[in-house]
Amino acid sequence: MMQNLQTEQMLRIMPREMRMMTERVFSLTGLPKGFFLAAQDVVMYSHKLGLGGFALLEERFERLKSADPSRIKIVAEQQNRLRIDAGGEHAWFVLPCLIDLLGETAQKYGTGSVVVCNALDSDELQVALPLAGRTGLFTTFSGGDEPLFVASPDAPSGDLSRDEPLLWDLLQEGAQIEAELWWRIYHLAQKALTPDSVVSRRHAGPLIVNDDGTVIGRKDNDDETDITFLTSPRIGGIETEGAQS
Numbered sequence: 001m002m003q004n005l006q007t008e009q010m011l012r013i014m015p016r017e018m019r020m021m022t023e024r025v026f027s028l029t030g031l032p033k034g035f036f037l038a039a040q041d042v043v044m045y046s047h048k049l050g051l052g053g054f055a056l057l058e059e060r061f062e063r064l065k066s067a068d069p070s071r072i073k074i075v076a077e078q079q080n081r082l083r084i085d086a087g088g089e090h091a092w093f094v095l096p097c098l099i100d101l102l103g104e105t106a107q108k109y110g111t112g113s114v115v116v117c118n119a120l121d122s123d124e125l126q127v128a129l130p131l132a133g134r135t136g137l138f139t140t141f142s143g144g145d146e147p148l149f150v151a152s153p154d155a156p157s158g159d160l161s162r163d164e165p166l167l168w169d170l171l172q173e174g175a176q177i178e179a180e181l182w183w184r185i186y187h188l189a190q191k192a193l194t195p196d197s198v199v200s201r202r203h204a205g206p207l208i209v210n211d212d213g214t215v216i217g218r219k220d221n222d223d224e225t226d227i228t229f230l231t232s233p234r235i236g237g238i239e240t241e242g243a244q245s
Helices: 015-027 042-048 052-065 091-109 122-133 165-173 179-190 198-202
Strands: 010-013 073-078 081-085 112-119 137-142 150-155 175-178 206-207 215-217
Touching: 010 179, 015 052, 015 179, 042 052, 042 091, 042 122, 042 165, 042 175, 052 179, 073 179, 081 091, 081 215, 091 112, 091 122, 091 137, 091 150, 112 165, 122 137, 122 150, 122 165, 165 198
Parallel strands: 081 112
Antiparallel strands: 010 175, 073 081, 112 150, 137 150, 206 215
């Protein structure tokens, strides 16, 4: 008897889209303004490494909404050896300070080590290894209940394929993501945007377009911005939404 095996549709998603969706989803959480920019690559790297990735982002979203990186504390320090209590925060949000501390101790002492305890989804801390490369660090990882990271300086060569091979691979090949998962992430991320309307379109970007077509804000049009679709009642014989409102 032949079996019909249903193959899940996969999409190849490039870094621009993965970063954009991650940034928007993180902006819906309790993260301080601007913090999510420091963590916008973590989900993409996690997915490419075969860790939780975007499936984990969806699963943990309700927990991430109460994120508070100020709970992350240094609880022990002995020269180049540090211990961080993540305070129950997600591993993704521990990564920026973890990499900073590894860089500081490695620069000062030649090597630096950091133990992380009490992090949610601690296996995700492995994302620190490829991310640390962009700051000039060679980092090793020992797993377990309290992961240990050891870093030493490793001056970037200027060759992205060497310094950040994972990012290079992402830029060349993207990442394979289940279509249904990706569209769920997409619709979740859309909640961060202002609902589309005539008014919202007139306030997009660095300018405001009034009903009469006058512009408030940027005056130059060096980038060939075409604002006629915001003010003209008909474009190519098709009535616009603004004309119907």
